[in-house]
Amino acid sequence: MKTRILLIGGFNKTKSLASSLIKKAYHVTVINGDIEKCHILAEIEKLDVFHGDGTKPFVLEQASAGSAGIAIALTESDADNLVICELCKKKFNVGKTIAIVSDPRKTEFFYRMGIDAVVCAITSIAGIIEQQVLIEAMENAIPARGGQVQLKYISISGTAPAAGKKLAEINIPKNAVVGCVLRGEESIIPRGNTQILAGDTLIVITTGEHEMSVVKTLTGQ
Amino acid sequence: MKFFKSEKKQGYTIIIGCGRLGANLANTLSDIGEDIIIVDINKSSFRKLSPSFGGMTILGDASEVSVLIDAEIEKAAAVISVTNNDNTNIMIAQIAKEFFNVPHVIARLYDPEKECVYKEFGIETICPAVLSLKEIDKLLSLGQTETEEDDKAE
Numbered sequence: 001m002k003t004r005i006l007l008i009g010g011f012n013k014t015k016s017l018a019s020s021l022i023k024k025a026y027h028v029t030v031i032n033g034d035i036e037k038c039h040i041l042a043e044i045e046k047l048d049v050f051h052g053d054g055t056k057p058f059v060l061e062q063a064s065a066g067s068a069g070i071a072i073a074l075t076e077s078d079a080d081n082l083v084i085c086e087l088c089k090k091k092f093n094v095g096k097t098i099a100i101v102s103d104p105r106k107t108e109f110f111y112r113m114g115i116d117a118v119v120c121a122i123t124s125i126a127g128i129i130e131q132q133v134l135i136e137a138m139e140n141a142i143p144a145r146g147g148q149v150q151l152k153y154i155s156i157s158g159t160a161p162a163a164g165k166k167l168a169e170i171n172i173p174k175n176a177v178v179g180c181v182l183r184g185e186e187s188i189i190p191r192g193n194t195q196i197l198a199g200d201t202l203i204v205i206t207t208g209e210h211e212m213s214v215v216k217t218l219t220g221q
Numbered sequence: 222m223k224f225f226k227s228e229k230k231q232g233y234t235i236i237i238g239c240g241r242l243g244a245n246l247a248n249t250l251s252d253i254g255e256d257i258i259i260v261d262i263n264k265s266s267f268r269k270l271s272p273s274f275g276g277m278t279i280l281g282d283a284s285e286v287s288v289l290i291d292a293e294i295e296k297a298a299a300v301i302s303v304t305n306n307d308n309t310n311i312m313i314a315q316i317a318k319e320f321f322n323v324p325h326v327i328a329r330l331y332d333p334e335k336e337c338v339y340k341e342f343g344i345e346t347i348c349p350a351v352l353s354l355k356e357i358d359k360l361l362s363l364g365q366t367e368t369e370e371d372d373k374a375e
Contacts, residue, residue, distance in 0.1 A: 055308050057334045079284055079308035082315070083335070090338050105286040109320050 003069035008054035010074030168192035232298030244269035299325035
């Protein structure tokens with residue numbers, strides 16, 4: 001039997017998380033304190049919905065938290081999320097507890113209180129934005145050093161010759177190197193057997209004069 | 222009430238939540254010469270403090286670590302969390318105990334079901350429902366014995 005996952009609180013996050021977990025064939029149960037939101041959540045197929053305050057032991061009991069393998073606390077209040085995870089862990093012996101936290105300074109404290117995974121939305125989003133800023137900065141900054149080395153940021157479309165091929169199969173000019181593959185939120189340092197997919201963005205290091213041939217080999221343009 | 226008559230302690234007491242209980246506690250402790258810092262999210266809550274209150278007030282959300290640091294929680298001798306939200310009280314109490322090693326931490330919990338989970342943390346909890354229950358039980362049994370005695374007297 002697939003793991004049972006308990007989602008407590010939250011609405012938009014819960015909705016998309018529940019749908020995607022159900023697609024992966026998990027048994028998902030949602031607890032929400034707002035009856036209107038419960039009705040909307042109940043429209044998702046195969047989703048069990050409980051109405052009640054998830055920080056109350058008897059509500060967790062009703063939702064049979066004891067049989068859940070994973071509990072995820074998604075309410076807006078850090079305190080509620082902490083209490084939910086602690087109750088799940090201590091009272092209902094849930095194997096893995098995950099909490100979102102809005103105050104970044106509490107992340108370490110939450111871990112110390114025995115929560116298995118703590119996600120801080122603010123630091124995560126700030127990190128992603130920072131990454132974007134840094135990539136652009138690199139693109140502009142490195143060529144300035146004598147203009148010899150170029151750091152190119154190349155997007156691979158579905159029709160590009162490189163799409164679907166392994167890196168070793170692509171005949172990349174000698175003076176260029178694919179340093180990193182950005183795929184969704186992942187960044188992969190590629191090897192010869194790394195497959196390039198449509199939608200990937202490659203960070204390519206090359207010397208100035210070979211720039212155009214590299215772009216042509218990878219994207220066909 | 223030994224607690225109120227005790228000798229002046231080292232360090233100070235932080236009270237979180239200036240409600241009926243928080244404000245009364247702050248007034249009483251301040252009157253006997255304790256150093257008090259009281260924190261509340263609403264400015265108007267501080268009106269409950271008596272004019273003779275000699276402590277400090279901090280306006281802010283005590284569930285944020287930065288506010289607790291402003292209150293110099295690491296130097297506090299005691300933290301008493303009496304906001305109207307159980308979960309907030311639990312979290313503040315745990316932060317005080319585990320993160321800032323405050324020697325004396327007390328939290329008010331309305332829900333007696335949660336009390337058992339938090340006793341083991343070394344946090345002292347006060348549950349109004351349980352206290353009232355005991356008190357009412359005492360009054361009832363007292364009333365009963367009195368009536369019984371009355372019956373006998375008759």
